[in-house]
Amino acid sequence: MSFRHLSRDIPAGIVVFLVAIPLCLGIALASGAPPIAGLVAGMVGGLVVTMFSGSALSVSGPAAGLTVIVLDAIEQLGGFGAFLIAVILAGVLQLLMGVFKLGRIGAFVPTSVIKGMLAGIGLILVLGQFPMALGHPLDDMPAITDPVALFSDISPLATLIALFSLGLLVLWEQPIIKRHRALALIPGPLLVVIGSIVIDRLVGGAMPGWALGAGHHIDLGGLSGPTELIGQMTHPDLEALANPAVYTVAITIAIIASLETLLSLEAIDKLDPLKRHSPPHRELKAQGIGNVVCGLVGALPVTAVIVRSSANANAGGRTRLSSLIHGSLLLVSVAFLAMWLELIPLATLAAILLHTGYKLARPALFLDQYREGMRRFIPFTVTVITILATDLLMGVLVGLVCSLYFLLQSGYRSAIACTRRGEHMLLKFQQDVSFLNREEMRQCLDAVPDNGELIIDAIGANYIDPDIREDIDRFVENAAARGIVVELRDVEGTTGTFGDVEPSGIARTA
Known part of the structure; x- marks a missing residue:
């Protein structure tokens, strides 16, 4: 590792x-996990994943994209300890994916489905944070579908x-701030946290009736030291290995975490001022090792995260050392400065999320x-709606099926062209043809017509499905009985005219 920068x-x-x-804490709360699990995940992402990663600027940690999966999985598996087993297994799967060089799988997922997945996650985050933003305690949060309970007894x-935090976060992304380099270097979430603590102390002190209780922080x-930190870590529940649902959760985490990592990797490479390329297979191995460690030490699963990675690039980071420094500072702050973190109001984290x-x-x-058209909009929308109605993995799978339908439909429509002029017909294969084009070709x-002429032109096709070739062969065999002349042009290497050649040069079958 270079120290030049x-x-x-x-x-x-x-x-x-x-x-x-704030992101580690907020994601842990949104996931229904202990806050310490999010912070430890940030440490693992900064210290462990970085050591094995080949990316210079990528930063790993708990991701908003996994909150839905984690929240459902903890409830489904009956506890955080059982969920940690799924995290370990997911890490092993990611490690194997890296070993077998599956780092390019992200290229096979349509952009519309990926954007739909992220939009679905975003909507769930927005809907899930309203109760906490209004001051409802974690142990008594009303459903978003119950407006009476939601807007009663608010703080x-x-x-x-929450409103101050949202306003400041929006302001901090405006061009007027970004044009000032000194202001742009100050993280918006940091200002939000500091400002919220000040408001909490000043207003709560001046107006005791409005003061936030312990359940709002x-x-x-x-925590007061490293010993307490170790003591609060949840251990994986090995008995969960007998639960089949653990393996389903593990596969889901491995797929979604790998996709998010690979997408973030592509995005951060575009921000790299030195134009370096991050090896995707190596990144999957690093993420796999990181998630195995996360499961062992009681942390949330990690992925490469574009928010932190882009902050790294924008702040001038050049090597993996910046990510290591971030992980080290997380470890020191949690081990020795936890009492300061407990001053942060939950409404602040809700606003950030x-x-x-x-x-x-x-x-x-x-x-x-x-x-961009229905071929993109429909898979995108279907992915979002399915995620909201079911879960993340099902949403991605349904979105993929929807995209595949449009792909097949496009191939079906454009693969074959059939033209007729009188008794002369041209059947042209404009691209590769499969069994999906069989019915159209048969028509x-x-x-x-009898005693007509047919030209089958396959010059534009690199591949002809055996089912298609079988139908062509059968037609050629029976053409003589109907007096049809058939000319084949490069139909899998076959070129020529089938039938008896007349003086005019037209081949006919007798």
Whole structure:
């Protein structure tokens, strides 16, 4: 690891650390996991994954894209300890995917499905954070579908903090801020956290009736040192290996985490000022090792995360050292400064996640997909709706099936062209033909008149399905009985005219 860019990597590592703290905590809360699990996942992403990764700027940690899976899985498997077994198995699967060089799988998922997956996650994040933003405690949050309970007994101070946080996050992404390099280097989430703590202390002190209780703040169990940190880590429940659902969850985590990692890797390579290419197979191995460690130490699963990675690039990071610095600072802050983290109001984390969810599912994204045509908009929309109605993996699978339908439909329509002029017919294969084109070709062959002429031109096809060739052979064999002349042009190497050649040069079957 090079130390040539140390002057850039140290400030970048500090910036990523400041961005990571609220995101790690917020994602853990949204996932229904202990807050410490999100922070430890950030440490593993910064210290373990970085050591094995081949990417210079990628930063790993708990991802918003997995919150839906984690939340459902913990409930389905009956506890966080059982879920950790699934995380370990997912890591093993990712490691194997890297070994067998499956790092290119992201290229086989249509962009519309990927964007639909992210939009679905964003909508779930937005819907899930409203109760906490309004001041409902974690142990008594009403359903978003119950507006009476949702808007009754809300906390004015928590709502104020959430609105302040959202407003500042939106402001911090405006061009007027980005044009000032000094302001642009200050992470918006850090300002939100500091400002929220100040508001909480000032308003709560001046107006005791509005003061937030213990249930409205992060609870790390009173950590005061490394010993307590180790003691609070959840251990994997080995008995969960007998539960078949664990393996389904593991496969789901491995697939979604790998997709998110590979997509983030492509995105961060485009931001790299040195134009380096990150090896995807090696990244899958690194993520696999990281998730095995996460499962063993009681952390949430990790992926390469574009939010932290882009913060790293924008802050001037140049090597993996910046990610290592961010992981080290996370470890020190949790082990020795946990009491300061417990000052953060939950409404602040809810606002950060609301903002993150909005960016994933912004209205402009839906409009852009619509403008690109139904072949993109329908798979995108189907993916979003299916995720909201079922789960993430099912949404991606249904979106893939929908995209495959449009692909097959396109191939079906454009593979064969049939033209007729009087008794002369031309059947042209414009691209590879499969059994899906069999019925269309049969209709063309059936339309050839007796004593007519048929040219089958396959010059434009590199592959002809055996079923197609079988139908052609059968037609050629029976053509003589109907007086039809058949000319084959490069039909899998066969070229020529079948029939008796008359003086005019036209071959006819007797």
